[in-house]
Amino acid sequence: MCLAIPGKVKRIKANFAFFDYDDKEYKADISLASEVKKGDWILMHDGRALSKISEKEAKENLEFIRTHEEMAACG
Numbered sequence: 001m002c003l004a005i006p007g008k009v010k011r012i013k014a015n016f017a018f019f020d021y022d023d024k025e026y027k028a029d030i031s032l033a034s035e036v037k038k039g040d041w042i043l044m045h046d047g048r049a050l051s052k053i054s055e056k057e058a059k060e061n062l063e064f065i066r067t068h069e070e071m072a073a074c075g
Contacts, residue, residue, distance in 0.1 A: 003065070004045040009038050017042060017049060023045035 007019030015031045018045070030036045032061060033049040041058040042049040046073060053061075 004043045004050060004061075005065075006041055006053060008020045008055075008058070009036060009042060011038060012036065013075050019044075021028050 002055050004023050005026065007017075007021050007028070009017040009039060011029070012016050015029055017030045017036055017040075018025060018027055020026070027047070028042060028044040029047060030042070030049045035050055036042060036049060041053050041055055042067060043051055043053050043058075043061070045052055052073040
């Protein structure tokens with residue numbers, strides 16, 4: 001299953017945005033997303049920012065991911 005991860009941009013260097021998810025730092029190429037800034041939320045898949053998203057959408061995605069991770073851990 002492929003999964004896109006939401007993240008809040010902590011910093012930008014060249015064409016890359018950096019954000020934390022699940023106690024790890026991720027780097028996403030932002031050349032495909034329009035005008036990403038520090039503090040924006042992005043949706044990242046396979047090392048690329050697919051788009052900017054709202055904080056509400058990001059939190060809904062994070063809750064969905066966590067709920068399904070917990071269900072998978074239960075067997």
